[in-house]
Amino acid sequence: xxxxxxxxxxxxxxxxxxxxxxxxxxxxxxxxxxxxxxxxxxxxxxxxxxxxxxxxxxxxxxxxxxxxxxxxxxxxxxxxxxxxxxxxxxxxxxxxxxxxxxxxxxxxxxxxxxxxxxxxxxxxxxxxxxxxxxxxxxxxxxxxxxxxxxxxxxxxxxxxxxxxxxxxxxxxxxxxxxxxxxxxxxxxxxxxxxxxxxxxxxxxxxxxxxxxxxxxxxxxxxxxxxxxxxxxxxxxxxxxxxxxxxx
Numbered sequence: 498x499x500x501x502x503x504x505x506x507x508x509x510x511x512x513x514x515x516x517x518x519x520x521x522x523x524x525x526x527x528x529x530x531x532x533x534x535x536x537x538x539x540x541x542x543x544x545x546x547x548x549x550x551x552x553x554x555x556x557x558x559x560x561x562x563x564x565x566x567x568x569x570x571x572x573x574x575x576x577x578x579x580x581x582x583x584x585x586x587x588x589x590x591x592x593x594x595x596x597x598x599x600x601x602x603x604x605x606x607x608x609x610x611x612x613x614x615x616x617x618x619x620x621x622x623x624x625x626x627x628x629x630x631x632x633x634x635x636x637x638x639x640x641x642x643x644x645x646x647x648x649x650x651x652x653x654x655x656x657x658x659x660x661x662x663x664x665x666x667x668x669x670x671x672x673x674x675x676x677x678x679x680x681x682x683x684x685x686x687x688x689x690x691x692x693x694x695x696x697x698x699x700x701x702x703x704x705x706x707x708x709x710x711x712x713x714x715x716x717x718x719x720x721x722x723x724x725x726x727x728x729x730x731x732x733x734x735x736x737x738x739x740x741x742x743x744x
Contacts, residue, residue, distance in 0.1 A: 498542040499574075499585040501554055502614040503631055504728065505539025506569040509557025511586070513543060513576075515550045521595075521656075522551055524571075524649045539614070541586075550576050551594050554586050555648045562733040570634035571652040574610075585612050588630035588655075589623055595659035602667035618725040622671035625720045626662070628732075629676045632712040632739055633658055633683065636705065637694065639743040644705070650693040658683040673717040680709050708742035715739075 501509055512532035514522030526532055530550075535541045535557055543552070552574040558566045574590035575597070584590075593600050593609050603609040607620035613627050634655055637645040645651045661679035662670060669675045687693050688702045697705075715738030719731045 498540065499583045500539040500612045500614070501535045501541060501557065501569070501572065502539055502585060502587045502612050503569055503572075503627070504559040504561070504614050504732075505537075506554070506557040506559045507535055507537045507539060509535045509554045509569055511535055511541045511543060511552060511554045513546045513550045514553045515548050522553065524553060524652055526553075546576070552576065552584060552586055552590075553652075555652075561736050562729070563736075568638070570631055570638065570655075571648045573652070573655075583610070585610055587611075587613050588627040588634075589613060591630060591652075591655055592626065592659045592662060595656040596663040598663050599659065602663075602670060605667055606671065614728050616727060616729070618727045621721045621724050621726045624726055624728060624731075625671045625676065625716055625722075628716045628720065628735055629680060629713060630655055630658060632716065632735075632742070633680055633709060635739060636709055636712070636742055637687070642695075644688075644694050644697065646693060646695060654683070654687045654693055657686050671722065673713060676713045676717065677710050680713060681706055684709060712738050712742050 512526045512530050516522050531543055531545050533541055533543050555571045557569040559569055561567050572586050572591045573594035574584050574586040575594045577584040589609050606622040611619050613619045634651050637654055638651045661682040665675050684706050715735050719734045
């Protein structure tokens with residue numbers, strides 16, 4: 498059990514996706530895979546997990562700083578360890594599920610399994626990383642004609658971002674230049690992959706990368722590089738930058 502946090506996500510489907518030879522599942526809920534829905538406060542509880550798998554969420558909404566309903570991005574979390582009581586599902590756990598090496602790198606910043614929307618606060622560097630994941634995935638998945646083909650493609654795009662982050666030095670992961678570099682490198686791959694995105698021309702691809710760079714600047718301007726920060730106290734300006742990028 499735990500919380501789905503990008504703010505708190507309600508009405509999302511959560512299931513235990515059995516993994517395949519590549520270390521990931523098919524990111525689809527298959528018959529026999531245990532599932533549930535997240536509650537209004539973002540909480541979920543899932544029992545009867547058997548076999549090797551990952552926790553996956555798709556769908557659901559959260560409320561932004563204006564109280565508007567926003568579609569949540571899809572997320573992952575590693576399977577809980579024996580006797581682990583809480584498995585939160587956040588953009589940070591998604592990165593760890595995609596690239597387990599990041600678990601050790603994130604130790605510099607705090608607990609990667611943390612509830613990033615906790616009203617008592619969370620690690621500022623981890624929140625920078627989380628908002629970068631959200632920014633990239635939302636940019637690809639927003640609108641009546643999204644760039645990403647579907648939620649599965651959105652999720653696989655986050656896996657590409659995780660790979661880019663994993664190539665960076667641990668101590669620099671949450672710096673503005675590093676976040677911009679990782680996002681740009683990930684988009685170079687994502688926007689050329691016809692299994693992830695619809696066909697778009699080169700000028701649009703350039704605009705997407707420029708827009709993502711502006712989102713990262715807003716994230717690092719509004720979230721400090723160290724210490725503890727309350728997500729709800731810093732997201733309003735980031736949301737404005739995200740809306741401008743998506744438009």
